[in-house]
Amino acid sequence: MSNRRHSSVAATRKPLGNRRNGAIRSTWGDRLFAVAPTLLLAIIVLLPILMLLIRSLHHENGEWIGLSNYSKYLRTPMLLGALQNSLIVSSLSAIIAVTIATALSFVVERTRVPGRALLGHIMMLPMYAPTMLIGLSLIYLFGRQGWVTRGFFGRTIEIDIGLYGLTGIIIAETLLILPAALLVMRVAMRGIDRRLDDATRLIGASAWQRLRVVVWPACVFGISVSIIACFILALTDFGAPKIVGGSVVVLPVQIYQQVVGQQNLSMGATIAVLLLLISVGLFLLQHRIEKRATLRTVRPDQLTSRADIKPNIGRDIAMSIVGWTAALLMLAVLLAGIVASVTHVWPWSISRASATPGPMFSFRHYLTNDALSAGMGKAISNSLLIAVLSATLGAAVAFISAYSVEKLRTFAFSRSMSRLLCLVPLAMPGLVIGLALVLLLNRPTLIGLPNPLTVLQGGFAPLVIANVVHFIGMAFLTTTTALRQQNPNIEEACDTFDASRTRRITSIALPLSARAMLDVWLYLFINAMTTVSAVIFLYSPQTITASIAVVALDDAGEQQAATALCVVILVINLLVASLIALAKRLVLNK
Secondary structure, X not given: OHHHHHHHHHHHOOOOOOEEOOEEOOOHHHHHHHHHHHHHHHHHHHHHHHHHHHHHOEOOOOOEOOOHHHHHHHHOHHHHHHHHHHHHHHHHHHHHHHHHHHHHHHHHHHOOOXXXXXXXXXXXXXXXXXXXXXHHHHHHHHOOOOOOOOHHHHOOOOOOOOOOOHHHHHHHHHHHHHHHHHHHHHHHHHOOEHHHHHHHHHOOOOHHHHHHHHHHHHHHHHHHHHHHHHHHHHHHOOXXXXXXXXXXXXXXXXXXXXXXXXXXXXHHHHHHHHHHHHHHHHHHHHHHHHHHOOOOOOOHHHXXXXXXXXXXXXXXXXXXXXHHHHHHHHHHHHHHHHHHHOEOOOOHHHOOOOOOOOOOEOOHHHOOXXXXXXXXXXXXXXXXXXXXXXXXXXXXXXXXXXXXXXXXOOOHHHHHHHHHHHHHHHHOXXXXXXXXXXXXXXXXXXXXXXXXXXXXXXXXHHHHHHHHHHHHHHHHHHHHHHHHOXXXXXXXHHHHOOOOHHHHHHHHHHHHOHHHHHHHHHHHHHHHHHOOOOOOOOOOOOOOOHHHHHHHHHHOOOHHHHHHHHHHHHHXXXXXXXXXXXXXXXXXXX
16 A cells, blocks of 8 residues: 555656766756856946946046055045044044944833834834934034024023034944944844843842843943944945035045046046045954854743843932933934924924014925925935835845855855945945946946946936945845745655646745745935935936935925935835735734
8 A cells, every 4th residue: 555655656756867976957948047147247337346446546537546546545635534534433433323322222122111013113213214314313403503502492502512513423323333233243142042031040140240240241242243234334425424424524525525526437446446445344343243142042932031130229210211212312312303304494484482473383395496406306206216216126136146055956166256336335335336336337348349338328227226336235144034934845845746846846846935035125215215325426417316315305405305305215115014014014924
């Protein structure tokens, strides 16, 4: 009977046409699947960097001058000052942000503070807003006509913190990179071994001893990694320093001034290469720390959960004060911008001594078209189109690259190159990517042949490509993690029954990765809506985005209209995030 059952099962199997001597033979489809992402990434990642490097070695008139631009930069105090400012701002911002994030992650993950989940969501709000919104909101609070600076217009004591300059940039960057630091530190707090936690309680260890023996060892790796990551984020940000920097110039702003203000692409490329080298060096340092870190393996059932945290009145009261003070300050900054965007004329309409005609509040700044030829509505629709295209194309490239790296068995070198090319953009500042693409698209010839990429100029394609390159790194890592978590026995079963590659992807890999792919799509969409640096050199009057329009409105003196546009972007991102959360729940239920 058993022999007959075995024979009937064997008869239903397809012939193992892709096996030879026990090994899986790769098909032409697999080979194409392995090579295609490598070729695509080489074109959109490596070629622009090469163009950037070549331009930095030439004079503005096209003459080869070698390293003269670098020598000139390092010998010019005014130019070199931007590098010093960037290092100071990035260092202080990263240290402050990680310190605050460590305390807040302790509040959310290790206490019984009421509403701690809501507190965590509030602190993540800057992630959904353009970086300029934080800078503009700080101006409405601490600028020359700010609420705090003017003592709420004569109602309290006046406090002037000297916002414009290093102070304002450090405060803005700290608020902007805080969500990234908080994400890392919350994961670190969740990695605490419950057995060690319980043991310290049983022996009667004090709160300080448990903090030193249990919490600190679990967090030290996350702290070191998040400091470097936050340093890179602060170093490469363009929006906030552009708004509140005043006369203090940092590297991203200096690149913008050289390219747009002085039309000096060669010096702009030189500064971009220097910024890229610093970012790559820090990224390699972070990777080395991650590689050499000795982490304990803790099973999921051994991790400390929120339910395991015992109530402690003294701790919870103290942490409530810390956590909700930080959350209220974050809300105050964001609400300052929102209130200013609906104020009829800032600050006179809400000033006690104001005689400005008209209502105190109005939505006229949400309807303005005066500062931009395309209009605010056109900029928003462009942003939505570019964000959807960037998210969809970026998710597809991330999935194909991750799948070829993790699931295929052919062309090992090509798959390794795909992984490298996906990770390189993690260390590439947005301005560097944008400028490199400009140099590539404007180059008439490549290796002596007409450049076919010049046809992309003036359309949406360069902006979409810039977004995909800029954010492909995190999308690739997220997708790779999702594919690695899939049961390897499923792939072995597919090999046994000779399932086609298309069937494996559509019936297994994609459905099992659906939640992760929704996260990837949302990540790409939000960043495409909020980024300025990656697309500031690539837009045309017909393809201007909402984030770029914010910069244009601010330059035109229309700060309230710029703030209103930032608020619109924030609302759109929150709505899309809510829809994706609903979609993830439906996927999970299915």
